[in-house]
Every structure is written in structure tokens, then in C-alpha cells.
Amino acid sequence: MPLPTMYILQVDFPSSGPFGDSMAAEYRELAESINHEPGMIWKIWTENSEAGEAGGIYLFESEATARKYLAKHTERLQDWGVTDIRGRVFAVNEPLSAINRAPLGRDAN
Template sequence: MKLLQVDFEYQGAMGVEMSNSLVGLAESINQEEGLIWKIWTESELNKLGGGIYLFEDESSAKSYLEMHAARLKGMGVPKVRGIIFDINLPLTEVNGGPVFIKES
């Protein structure tokens, strides 16, 4: 599993207004290859939008990041920061992190 963290400057609607206007996008993200879940992030104070994603593997995370960065640039977002992380599963389990180990 890989965790993808994305953030970018965002001047648009946040909170309930963002939730109402981006339901279709949220639903489409569920169809992305290898996606397990996404947590949407926003900071009105810092004018940032983004998300935390859990993917099955690195290639899925990289493919999504490339596509998402292009989509955001098409929406007028000039710079997208995306970082792919490994997950320390034993420590994450100690803290109740929402990840799981797939049994083979």
C-alpha cells in the first residue's frame, strides 16, 4: 500500500459549498485504479485544498497523481504538490490508522 498526499493553492468554495459542488468528482474518484480511500482536505485560512489517498500500490498512486495534477492545471491550479509515502503498518496499527493488510 502507498499513501499519497496532495495539496495546492485553492481559491474556490470550501465546506458545504465545496461538498455540494464536487459530489460528482468525489464519486468518479472511487473508480480510480487501485484507490482504497480518500480523505478530502481544505484550509480556508491558508487557501489550500488537497487530499490524502490510500492506494493498493505505487503505480496506481503515480498514475493518479499524474492525471490529477493535469486535471487541476486544466482548472487553473498552476502548482500541485504530491508526495507518495510508504506506510509503517505496525506503528499505524498501534494508533488505529485506517489501513489494513491484505491476506494473500
């Protein structure tokens, strides 16, 4: 029986920082808490200090858990005064992604 489809959540938003090591230090506790989000398999944190953007790429077990987290994260960012938040959910094509060595391990934690 095939595994259920996994979903990528892509989030980005304008950010004036922090970036780099400062970001890692400031958001460590948040990063640790994200590991406990239902259905979350992994997250890659993204940043572009030159463009003034930050965000992340997440892998979730289901579309429902990805969308639920997007709603929660959007609310959190808005509470921090962040606007222009872009969140998109995509189904993962696992056979093609595997050819290109995508880290799709469901036990990647």
C-alpha cells in the same frame, strides 16, 4: 505471506474555494468518480480556507497506482488553472500505523 505495501498520496495546492458545504456540493460527482480509480482504497478531502489551500490524502494499493493517479489529478488541476500543485507518495508502515488506529482496511469503501 505478508500483504503488499500500501501507499499514501498527499496532494495540496492553492485554492480560493469553494470550501465546506459548497465544496461538498460542487465536487460530489468528482468524489464519486474517484471511488472507481484503480488501486484507490480511500480519500480524505482536506481544506484550509484561511490559508487558501485544498487537497487530499489518499490510500492506494500500490505505488504504481498512486503515481498514475497523481499524474492524472495533476493534469486535471492544471486544466482548471491550478498551479503550485504538490504531490508526494509515501510507503505506509502498517505495523506502526495499526498501533495508532490508522484506517488501513483494504475494504474501507
